[in-house]
Amino acid sequence: MTTLLEARGVSKAFGRLIAVDTLDYTIDNNSINSIIGPNGAGKTTFFNVVTGYYKPTTGKVLFNQHNISGSRPNQLTRIGIARTFQTIRLFNNLTSLENILIGMHHRLKASVFGDIFKPPPVRREEARAHEEAFQLLEYVGLKGYEEHTAKFLPYGHQRRLEIARALATQPKLLLLDEPTAGMNPNETQDMILFIRKLRDERDLSILLIEHDMKVVMTISDKVTVLDYGKKIAEGRPSEVQKDERVIEAYLGRRALEMLKK
């Protein structure tokens, strides 16, 4: 397996608060990776560093062996990094179809004049994009909702639309920030199957922030535990579950001692 993303000694400080502390992290091609940790452990901050929203204070991030630290989010989307958000951030007043088409923005080539005069190449490009958007909506189970305004979709559908929009950018690395937040067990089970399907059918790796341990332990190829911005454990789900430092971080020292007895 080859490495898709590599973070070398990445730190991000906000004033005196160090949210992410000299973190080394790698993501292999075609893998599902989870980051877990208590609230405030620096998971979302790390996401924001990887996607270009924050510039790392120290260290660097390599994507396909290219240094990407300091690049803007839209530049990273172009080379294959896409994400969803912890709280859904769709383009609310636009239709599902338009949401998807915006995800394709950087792959379309029409210029301003092409947009106004619509010569045949632009028409063909638009038709292809619409076709692809329809297929993508069907792929995530939103067939028939193409013309629905995003803000009026049910919650679960909004989550799926957000993933579809990220997929429309054709990512090599897809970052999902708590994809099962607010879902019932059935919906969560569907999401687990869906994330697996993504890895198997589409040539991409997934980086996941998740609080639901059932999800993390079921689908991850690798689990990383953060606490106060530092990596305290990493490995296969079964290894991490037994790690003493993880139990301590989550449940406290007393719990660890009780478990040992």
Place this chain on the structure above:
Amino acid sequence: MRDILAQPRPVLLGRLRWVLVVIIVIIAPFVMKELEHLTNFGLITQVNRALIFVALAQGLNIVVGLAGLLDLGYAAFFAIGAYTFGLLTWPTHDIEMSFFLAIWVCALVAALFGIIIGAPTLRLRGDYLAIVTLAFGEIIPSLVRNLGDFTFTYHGKEYIKDYNLTNGSQGLTPLGRPDFSFFERLFGLDHGALNVGVKPTFWYFAIVITSMIVLFAATRLNNSRLGRAWKAIREDETAADFMGVDPIRTKLAAFAIGASFSGLAGAVYASMLGAIFPELFRFQVSIFLLIIVVLSGRGSIWGVLIGGLIIATFDGVFLAQILPDIFNGKILPEYDVQSLRWVFFGSGLIIIMIFRPQGLFPPKSTERKAAPPPPAESTQGVQS
């Protein structure tokens, strides 16, 4: 596959409707001409003015309605268009460019200014941008006022002395008008037979064509790669950035294209008036255009067309002509009813914001879709 796009539409009725619109647009000035002797004001002139405001509002609608950037100084681009036309055709400057070339140059220059102003300011969001554009809207007219007597000194050496670029607050007049002498020669007509001068009917058609160009560009852009990017920026700039839309470039494009619309409209307006002066482009013009866009429905191109026509005609005909006639005749002979103009628009804005914040004719997507469609399984058979 695309069942939504393939929905049966009343094509014939749709076509007929367009034919009807074209007929009305062509007949309108002649009807208005007949009506004109009933009133003591130029009806066509008022409609022309309204149509200019529609073209301007379309440009502002791109900036405010589609891209969601609050621009309080939009009249500045109107001024730039009009003054570029003035500088290119004012006889004193000896350029005297043809009308048909000059209007496009004006659109281009306005777009260029859109980029120049936008580049440093579009990093700002929301209120901050509004304040900067407000200042810009004040700077341009004041610059125009002061460039009538322009001296440039650098290290004690005078490079330009007392140069009159804009003729200060007296304004530029006369300005170039469309020249049809080529057709006069072609058809063997007398010299000056096709001289348009201030004929309102000619300007009606000239402005209708201008508005149609603007409307065409706006509708096409609304439904395009760039238009979608604008709407994405309006909805959530950060999310748009993460989806591969470059916010700065996209916002610059909105500023430039919005400005080019008003550059074009400003040039035609200047030519129609035959005279321009800084007072035409005051802050109130920016606000009036903003009111048109907000009252009509931000982001709705047809809404702004219809709303703009109604509001600008209401302003020019009812508030400026009919109301003073009624009041000054009997009821309040001394009172200047025109001073109530902003009271009308202000209260209109308040009422709309309370009862219909999306505007009178909002774009479709802000209305709720009725019933959810059938689940995906049931349509599976139609597929493949």
